[in-house]
Amino acid sequence: MFKKKHVVSMRDLTRDDVEFILDYAERMMPYAKAGVRVLENRILALLFFEPSTRTQLSFDSAMKRLGGSTLSLTSEESSVLKGETLADTIKVVEGYADAIVLRHPKEGAARMASEISRIPIINGGDGAGHHPTQTLLDLYTIKKESHLDNLDIALLGDLKYGRTAHSLAYALNMFNANIALVAPEGLQMPKHIVDTLNSVRLVEDVDEVIRDVDVLYVTRIQKERFPDPTEYLRVAKSYRLTLRVLERVRENLIIMHPLPRVDEIAPEVDQTKHARYFKQAFYGIPVRMALLAILMNGSI
Amino acid sequence: MIPKKVKEELRVRSIRNGSVIDHITAGNALNVLKILDITGTTKAIVSVAMNVPSKRLPFGRKDIVKIEDRELIPAEVDKIALIAPQATINIIRDYEVVQKNSVVLPNVITHVVRCPNLNCISNSTEPVYSKFSVLNSFMLRCNYCETIIDSDIAAYLI
Numbered sequence: 001m002f003k004k005k006h007v008v009s010m011r012d013l014t015r016d017d018v019e020f021i022l023d024y025a026e027r028m029m030p031y032a033k034a035g036v037r038v039l040e041n042r043i044l045a046l047l048f049f050e051p052s053t054r055t056q057l058s059f060d061s062a063m064k065r066l067g068g069s070t071l072s073l074t075s076e077e078s079s080v081l082k083g084e085t086l087a088d089t090i091k092v093v094e095g096y097a098d099a100i101v102l103r104h105p106k107e108g109a110a111r112m113a114s115e116i117s118r119i120p121i122i123n124g125g126d127g128a129g130h131h132p133t134q135t136l137l138d139l140y141t142i143k144k145e146s147h148l149d150n151l152d153i154a155l156l157g158d159l160k161y162g163r164t165a166h167s168l169a170y171a172l173n174m175f176n177a178n179i180a181l182v183a184p185e186g187l188q189m190p191k192h193i194v195d196t197l198n199s200v201r202l203v204e205d206v207d208e209v210i211r212d213v214d215v216l217y218v219t220r221i222q223k224e225r226f227p228d229p230t231e232y233l234r235v236a237k238s239y240r241l242t243l244r245v246l247e248r249v250r251e252n253l254i255i256m257h258p259l260p261r262v263d264e265i266a267p268e269v270d271q272t273k274h275a276r277y278f279k280q281a282f283y284g285i286p287v288r289m290a291l292l293a294i295l296m297n298g299s300i
Numbered sequence: 301m302i303p304k305k306v307k308e309e310l311r312v313r314s315i316r317n318g319s320v321i322d323h324i325t326a327g328n329a330l331n332v333l334k335i336l337d338i339t340g341t342t343k344a345i346v347s348v349a350m351n352v353p354s355k356r357l358p359f360g361r362k363d364i365v366k367i368e369d370r371e372l373i374p375a376e377v378d379k380i381a382l383i384a385p386q387a388t389i390n391i392i393r394d395y396e397v398v399q400k401n402s403v404v405l406p407n408v409i410t411h412v413v414r415c416p417n418l419n420c421i422s423n424s425t426e427p428v429y430s431k432f433s434v435l436n437s438f439m440l441r442c443n444y445c446e447t448i449i450d451s452d453i454a455a456y457l458i
């Protein structure tokens with residue numbers, strides 16, 4: 001059974017919790033398009049203090065598929081609340097809704113909200129911080145399209161600042177994955193995270209590992225991280241995934257990306273049997289439906 | 301009358317009543333003073349010894365702080381534990397050590413150190429105190445943004 005009241009960070013979830021959510025998501029799959037009215041008369045508040053169209057739309061869709069409704073506060077409207085603390089906003093909104101999805105520019109905002117809220121808080125992303133529902137849908141995609149146990153996976157891109165990769169690595173370690181971290185010099189995953197991984201390899205060149213993995217998880221390398229634009233172009237080019245890079249990979253390799261992508265994956269790759277990023281985005285629906293149903297006791 | 305044993309190893313004047321913070325990791329005496337809010341305008345009689353030979357501490361050196369007429373409160377002891385995990389706190393009454401406690405690292409410290417991440421909610425105008433999980437004596441993790449402090453903890457003391 002799932003006993004947690006809020007979903008703020010992957011660190012709060014045990015392996016059992018994660019498996020419970022993924023199993024629940026699997027049972028939600030048939031309803032991800034057809035819908036199932038288990039949260040009728042329930043209201044989900046979408047508090048987005050920073051734009052994130054994808055996350056907001058998918059929570060909105062998930063709640064409506066469950067027969068519930070949503071209240072939303074967009075980032076423009078949120079300026080109306082300027083001057084009011086987030087703490088006060090939470091105390092007000094908890095009277096209007098049955099759960100809150102919070103997206104906020106300050107890291108740790110969702111944790112603070114969970115300390116004061118009487119209704120469940122789901123972290124929809126806090127600044128450069130956590131985004132646990134992204135990690136859960138990543139795990140669900142891996143489980144469905146590949147396998148979670150004894151997985152060989154490579155995480156590629158900016159692993160220093162990209163917290164998506166941090167929280168995914170943390171979660172995969174619970175399932176004993178063999179993790180290759182492929183990052184340009186200076187953008188490798190922080191040591192304090194690497195030290196917690198049981199089976200890990202650090203490399204700079206994707207060619208070294210790509211033939212030995214089941215999953216290639218691509219993340220974005222941001223221009224802002226490079227003081228020198230020509231250096232950025234050089235790195236971005238060498239980390240771009242093209243058909244050439246995919247020669248002689250494992251038959252059932254899958255390629256994932258949290259989206260939006262810029263040019264880290266060439267469009268030709270979309271046509272290969274390896275591409276899974278759009279499916280991954282769709283899986284956000286059953287996973288979020290599962291979480292909403294679990295947190296608001298709408299059992300199926 | 302000063303007991304002989306103490307007299308032999310006393311490098312500073314002996315005190316009648318107060319506290320002796322012994323076995324401070326060498327180099328941290330001034331941080332202990334900061335934690336105790338002892339500044340140039342403090343009236344209390346304080347003596348500080350630095351880099352005293354010690355068999356027990358790393359590199360064979362320790363610092364000692366002695367304060368007259370003051371006993372520490374738990375919050376101060378918690379802070380000292382962070383920067384000097386081997387410290388012993390002796391309470392002196394009538395020239396004698398009447399109580400000796402080693403410091404204990406708390407699991408969670410609230411409003412003790414500031415989060416280095418400026419974008420952390422604990423550094424905002426929200427009504428919330430900083431909170432860190434103590435992973436070990438040299439590593440703290442912010443309960444809000446999960447930023448790790450693994451060097452120079454003293455620099456972040458509130």
Ligand SMILES: Nc1ncnc2c1ncn2[C@@H]1O[C@H](COP(=O)(O)OP(=O)(O)OP(=O)(O)O)[C@@H](O)[C@H]1O
Pocket residue numbers: 306309310313314315316320322364366388390392395396397400
């Ligand atoms: N009256 C006093 N005035 C000032 N300092 C004192 C006084 N009595 C003891 N101290 C100091 O307090 C510390 C603890 O004293 P104690 O006599 O317990 O020493 P110890 O046997 O070496 O103890 P430990 O095992 O903790 O090192 C020593 O640093 C000692 O110099």
Ligand SMILES: [Mg+2]
Pocket residue numbers: none
């Ligand atoms: Mg001694």
Ligand SMILES: [Zn+2]
Pocket residue numbers: 108415416417420421422442443444445446447
């Ligand atoms: Zn923080």
